[in-house]
Amino acid sequence: MSEIRYNRLKNKWVIISIERSRRPHDYPVSVYEESSDVSKCPFEYGNEDKTPPEIFAIRPDGSLPNTPGWKVRVVPNKYPALRIENSNLPESEGIYDKYGGFGAHEVIIETPEHFKHIQDFSIEEYKNMYFTFRERMRALYQDIRIKYVHIFKNHGKEAGKSLVHSHSQLIATPIIPTLPDTQINQSRIYFQEKERCLLCDEIKEEIKSYNRVVYENDLFIAYCPYASLYPFEVRIAPKYHSHDFSMIDENQLLKLSEISQVVIKKLHKALVNPPFNMILHTSPPIRDYPAKPLYYNGIDRFYHWFIEILPRITTLAGFELGTDIYINPTIPEDAAKFLREVI
Amino acid sequence: MSEIRYNRLKNKWVIISIERSRRPHDYPVSVYEESSDVSKCPFEYGNEDKTPPEIFAIRPDGSLPNTPGWKVRVVPNKYPALRIENSNLPESEGIYDKYGGFGAHEVIIETPEHFKHIQDFSIEEYKNMYFTFRERMRALYQDIRIKYVHIFKNHGKEAGKSLVHSHSQLIATPIIPTLPDTQINQSRIYFQEKERCLLCDEIKEEIKSYNRVVYENDLFIAYCPYASLYPFEVRIAPKYHSHDFSMIDENQLLKLSEISQVVIKKLHKALVNPPFNMILHTSPPIRDYPAKPLYYNGIDRFYHWFIEILPRITTLAGFELGTDIYINPTIPEDAAKFLREVI
Known part of the structure; x- marks a missing residue:
């Protein structure tokens, strides 16, 4: 057991x-x-x-x-x-x-x-x-x-x-894992100060500067995060605000499929079939249940689901494991430019 | 740059x-x-x-x-x-x-x-x-x-x-890294409640139960932590309370060397020359300097330095990377028993 x-x-x-x-x-x-x-x-x-x-x-x-x-x-x-x-x-x-x-x-x-x-x-x-x-x-x-x-x-x-x-x-x-909890908490802190969703703000900034955007369609955007932990890391997120992946509708599913296909093909070509992890980050369910942390109240307003693709082309070593600081040897702006240009 | x-x-x-x-x-x-x-x-x-x-x-x-x-x-x-x-x-x-x-x-x-x-x-x-x-x-x-x-x-x-x-x-x-900061903060929270050092209490428990101890000498103990993140993870810590590795004296250096040699030889033999990371976790310097987080005050009382050896014999995959929860397929008590018995 x-x-x-x-x-x-x-x-x-x-x-x-x-x-x-x-x-x-x-x-x-x-x-x-x-x-x-x-x-x-x-x-x-x-x-x-x-x-x-x-x-x-x-x-x-x-x-x-x-x-x-x-x-x-x-x-x-x-x-x-x-x-x-x-x-x-x-x-x-x-x-x-x-x-x-x-x-x-x-x-x-x-x-x-x-x-x-x-x-x-x-x-x-x-x-x-x-x-x-x-x-x-x-x-x-x-x-x-x-x-x-x-x-x-x-x-x-x-x-x-x-x-x-x-x-x-x-x-x-039976527990909310550490990383989702951290992401939720960070989004909450940002919302408390600005009354805006952290990821909505990031997406707005990415569309404005466009130097980290890999691809977009009318509902979704794919970009290399400003502080990507992994080289060629790509985040796919809805441009519309939504905290919970499980609320996705048919048309959104279709658009998510389209952008995912494009991004995975680009990564596959650019890095020649790299190993990667694809991870869905979303909200825990909203329930009237006492064990849910109180500070999750209002999560539908401050959290934003996303998918990340983490190429595993470098090795996590004693620095990353001992500090939880990551060393990324490819500048995210360079990675995005490269992926944008790959057909 | x-x-x-x-x-x-x-x-x-x-x-x-x-x-x-x-x-x-x-x-x-x-x-x-x-x-x-x-x-x-x-x-x-x-x-x-x-x-x-x-x-x-x-x-x-x-x-x-x-x-x-x-x-x-x-x-x-x-x-x-x-x-x-x-x-x-x-x-x-x-x-x-x-x-x-x-x-x-x-x-x-x-x-x-x-x-x-x-x-x-x-x-x-x-x-x-x-x-x-x-x-x-x-x-x-x-x-x-x-x-x-x-x-x-x-x-x-x-x-x-x-x-x-x-x-x-x-x-x-130029920053205090995330993981040391977390460890310091967790030790501080524990100290605030109990007025005791977290690692001192752990070491006392380990010596009492002895089912996770790998080796000890008069100044140091080596054990597989109760919630080891990695299979055959070993922690080497001073039995005496000390927050800062850089305060170690000549005799302590000698005893640390002795236990390190024994533990590394045991791991080398048990796992047949496994890859591993060896990491020193210690206190940031105590200074009268405003940038030091205020909640580090009294760190010499609540933090405890240690060395960890993390065998890299499993692969971190989408579960660990996405949740920061680890799956460890070897029970720490079994790992310790095995390492104790290896000569």
């Missing part, structure tokens, strides 16, 4: 994952599946019984669950970091603090095609992927024990991908 | 490093020197002119600066992230905030022997290394523009090491 332990000194949480427990000889972890093993891949048509039973699927042909015919398929992770059966209660252990390993860990299989990667997705495939994100988020937020749903994609081995077949992951936690 | 940009949303600082500026075709960075190129290594006896002039050296034979004969040699980094010549003043850029790239970036060459790595260091070599850390820290804290001195070692390519020859690095910053 997993646990979520609190590191008081660093103010960080750690999931001690018993399901994945490893002894010294199990390292370094290298489970990257060979491309040739298609028949063994649990994400292929006909191999639906090699995963736990599906939670959700897009099946335009009306096919039965756990059979071929799906476009996108969501299944529980076979080695989950967190489980819905575990306790969500805080406990002590000596002087230390922890939660039980409550939560959810799902895999979103974005395509039945083994060799199709995100840089080759059609607009329709992007739209199915984002639609699935929205549906899973809406469903999980019905459970009031879940405080946050984090959705991300690891692309390439150096970005932590363990199976070749294209997929995203969803981890739902 | 480098800049230190503020990422308001994430409350993080980013060094935009112009000296190391890279265009897309410069990635992925792979400058790991071949072991065979000893004659070209700038850290060899006789190659002293291949580095900038030395800042400090241990020369028991009284040899001249920038000649052979040294045991430890400190030189400026040839491609510094920060420079002492740059501005340390805050500036604006549109709606954004930055500092000039003021600071220092030094390389501590711990041995003249090209093929000698830290797992093979004698106690005397550890002592020379830590003595040098102390001397550089004391010297740099004389400059009131420097707010923090961060010293770290990258061991192995996956931990970010770029030259084979054993060395540590020192980066001095």
